[in-house]
Amino acid sequence: MIPAPFDYAAPATVEEALGLLAEHGDEAKVLAGGQSLLPVLRMRLNAPELVVDISGIASLKGITDTGDAVRIGAATTYQEVLDSDLVSEHLGLLHKAVSEVADPQIRHRGTVCGALAHADPAGDVGAPVLALDAQMVIQGPGGERTVPGSEFFTDLFETAVGEGELLTAVVIPKHTGWGSHYEKFVRVSHQWAIIGIAATVRAEGGVIAEAKVGMTNMGAKPLRAAGVEAALAGQPATEEAIAEICARAGEGTEPPSDLNGQAGYRRHLAGVLTRRAVLAAAGA
Template sequence: MIPPEFDYAAPATVEEALALLAEHGDEAKVMSGGQSLLPVLRMRLNAPGIVVDISRIEEIKGITDTGDAIRIGAGATYQDVLDSDLISEHLALLHTALTEVADAQIRHRGTVCGALVHADPAGDVGAPVLALEGRMVIQGQDGERTVEASDFFVDLFETAVGEDELLVAVEIPKHTGWGAHYEKFVRVSHQWAIIGIAAAVRVEGGTIAEARVGLTNMGATPLRATAVEEALVGKEATEEAVAEACAQVGEGTDPPSDLNGQADYRKHVAGVLTRRAVLAAAGA
C-alpha cells in the first residue's frame, strides 16, 4: 500500500528538529531509521503532515562511556550498538537481546532509541533497558530532562516523550561482569516476540547476589519482574531453586490473547522461559 502524501524535512541539528516539531505539533512524526514508522505509513495507520528525519543529526549518533553508565545516542543503529565494545563489556544483556532483532538489514537501519520511543510491547529493546534501569534523555526547546525507564513506558505505543520533544539518548548503568541471556519465543525466525525474557544475574560463589528480569509482550508495556528478582537473591544457581523463584513470574501481568496463544498459555510459558533465561545468565 502507498502511504498518504506528506512533507519531509531532514534537519542537521537537534535544535532544528525541535523547531519543526514546535511548528507542526501533532501533524509531525519523527523518523530515525524508519523501521517502525514506514510500515505504519504504508498501512495508512497514521497520516502525518510532515515527517522529520533525524538520521542526519551527527550529534546524536555516538555511544559513549559516562563513567557509571553507557550513553547510546538516538542515531545509533542496532548494529552500531552490537559492534560496540562498550556494550559487549558493560551491557551484555542489551547486546544479547539485540542479536534477536529481526534481520541484518533492519539492524543496520533501525535504532535502539527509535524502538524505545515506538514502545511496541513485543519489541526486543524495552525489556532489557527496563531491567537494566536505563534512563531516557529527552530534549525539548527548554532543555533536557531525564526519565527513568520505569516511568517512560506509559501505555501501548505511548511514552513520556511529548509531541514537541525528542528522545536524544538512553543512558544505561554499567552491569560489568553480570551474566546475561535473552530467551525469545517465536514461531518463525525474525518474528516479533510472542514472549521474551531478559535476564541479567550477578553470581558470587554459586549464589545469586543480584538479578534483573524484564518481560517482553506480557502486557501493554515492557514489564519488570521485581518479585522474581527479589526471590532469586540468595538462591543457589541450581535448576530447582531458580524454578521455584521464577514460577510466579506471570502474576500481575496482562498478556494478550491472540492467534499465537491465550493469556494463560503465555503466563505458563513465561515461567518456563524465565527459568531458562536465569539459569543461562547464571552460567548454570
C-alpha cells in the first residue's frame, strides 16, 4: 500500500527535532532508519501529519568509548554496530544478536535505538540490551535523563520515552571477556524471532561466576530470566548443571499464542534454547 500523505522534516540538531515534536505533538513521528516506521505507514496503521527524520543529526551518530561503557548514538545503523571493534570486543552479546537481524539491506538502514524505541517484543536487540544492563539516554524539553533498561520497556510497543522526547543513545557497560551467545528460533531465515535467548556468562575456573539472560518474544516486552541467572551463579559450567537450571526459564512468563506456536510451546522452547545459549556462552 501507499502511505497517507505527510510532511517531511530533516532537522540538523536534536533541539530542532524536539521543537518540531513539541509543535506537532501526536501528529509527528520520528524516523531514524525507517525499518520499523515505514512498514507501519505503508500499511496505514498510522498516518502522521509530519515525519521527523533524525538520521542526519551528526550528534546522534557513532559509537564511542566512555571508559566503563560503550555509547551508541540513535542514528547509528546495525551495520555500523557490526563493524565496530568496540562492540565486538566489549559487547559480544549485542554483536551476535545484531548479526541475526533481518538481512544486509535492513542492517545498513535500520538502527539499534530505533528498534529499542519501537519496542517490538519479537525484535532481536531488546533482550540483549536488557541483559547487558544498558542505560537509555532520553532528551526532551526539560533536558536529558537516563533510564535503566529494566525500566525502559513498559508494555507492548511502549517505552519510557514520553511525548515530545527522543531516545538519543544507549549506553552499555562493557562486558569484556564474557562469553556470549544469541539463540534465535525461526521457521524461515530473516523472520522475527518466534523466541530468542540472549545469554552472556562470566566463568572462572570452570565455574559460572555470573550469568545474564534476556528473553525475546516471551511476553509483551523483553524480559530477564532473573531466576535462572541467580541459580546459575556458582554452578559448575557443565551441561548437566546448566540443563537442569535452564529448563525452568519459561516459568512465570506469558508468551503469545499465534500461528507460530502456542504459549506452552514457547515456554518449552525457552528452556531448550536457554540451555543451548548458556552452554555456548560458558564454553561448555
